[in-house]
Amino acid sequence: MQHSEYSKLVTIAGWAAAGTATLLIITKLVAWFFTDSTSILASLTDSLMDVAASIINLIAIKVALTPADEDHKFGHGKAESLAGLAQAAFISGSACLLILGGFNALIKGHPVQDPRFGIWVMVFSIVVTLLLVAFQTMVVRKTGSVAIKADSLHYKSDIFMNAAVLIALALAAIGFNWADGVFAMGVGGYILYGAWQIGKESVDALMDKRLSPEDEAKVIALAYDNPQVLGVHDLRTRQSGSTKFIQLHLELEDHLSLYDAHEVADKLEAQLDKAFIQADIIIHLDPVSVVKPGNRLARA
Template structure:
């Protein structure tokens, strides 16, 4: 990364994470007021989801501040694993809360009650939709500039919030017209949706912590970059992994056995540069193996 790229990366990481925390806090306050006056179970589900958003955003903020720190003596591979660790903590927190929402929603289904001040809840839900859309615009730009998986996951979560807020609007509208059961039903549906998302986030975090191979497209691109040089006869033992925003590549290349050490080094250096140019945050290790080249036919 150039100095300009690094500056842009840090700017958008900080801007997106801080905007996410601010949005979650504002929505928590607004939804708490609406739930207090309306008593809506689905609004309580929305409040809980916003609390999860706030917790997730704070964890993401702290984790990204740690993850973007450069490698040091004690962490020679950088601090990128802070991202999946934060995601795993978010997933566990969100999953536990979804169970609480299910219990509350089932209780409301079994004991339906009329809502009061439902208009306030509807107004707050519309406000939440508008504010969330504004945040998503910021996060979209941040992901375009940084490619951050943590910001992308946070953005995905807020996109799901749009659906949740629309669901709350529908539940409040139905309950306001006598369908009191809708409030509890939508609370349970929202909880199930949140729980499903938490399981998906947790799975992806665990895979990254276990050093899962990078995406197939990345491996294909690395091999294509290596094969641009005809002096590289073959490649094998290609291994890739991600640690936060950092991509790690290890590969063996086969070269003619009779070339000089200097030439072998230059070929590997050129291959490494092609990969580094293609992936802005990358660590590459290339091992050169000699290969006997048969130039004539056997007698």
């Protein structure tokens, strides 16, 4: 995928999330006005957090797509992870407020007005969110964007949350008013768990966590595809935004010419460029006789 296509997809996904959240805020605000439901208020609060998180995402994506400059020679990709961390903080705050609100409604036995109207609004919310998540999933599959992945996880949790609110309203419609508060607390707990997952992934990226074992195995396998490569060691990987950083040492015959050794490295670099989106690759060449066999990575 070209950088321009990556930029276009993640930007569209960011705007789609912001637009969807705004639409849901309007519909849930109307529903809360007519129903006075605590669980709908919980869902409305979450949608307000969605808009704030999506705006942060849009800003982060714009920064992350900025090319490397004199002060940031490795690019600005970590802006996406910072956005994910900010989202986790927003989501955690809203979740705690929802849990407190649900507990208060449960204690006071707050009745729900016109639950059937609220039910239709929540069905609409679920359908719209499903469409957004399907689009985000496609974008993440093509780009691997951390920011869009975090946003998608957030909206996936919204589907379950909206379904829970739907059940609460259905129970309230047949006289079980306690369900409104209980489900609001349950939604808050689920959102808090989602915030933990987003925060953990963002911290992993900021702390330069290695790529997945599958990605590293792919790198090793591609290196050994060339029969002139006698060994691979000191593989280091990490990801910053859309860019995957890959560093490794190749072990070659002692008497291979510098030109031929360079050709081996160039071929591997071309293979890795095809295998990974936005790869930044550094390959060091070592004579096989100076490398300790114990350091060599096994063939995949």
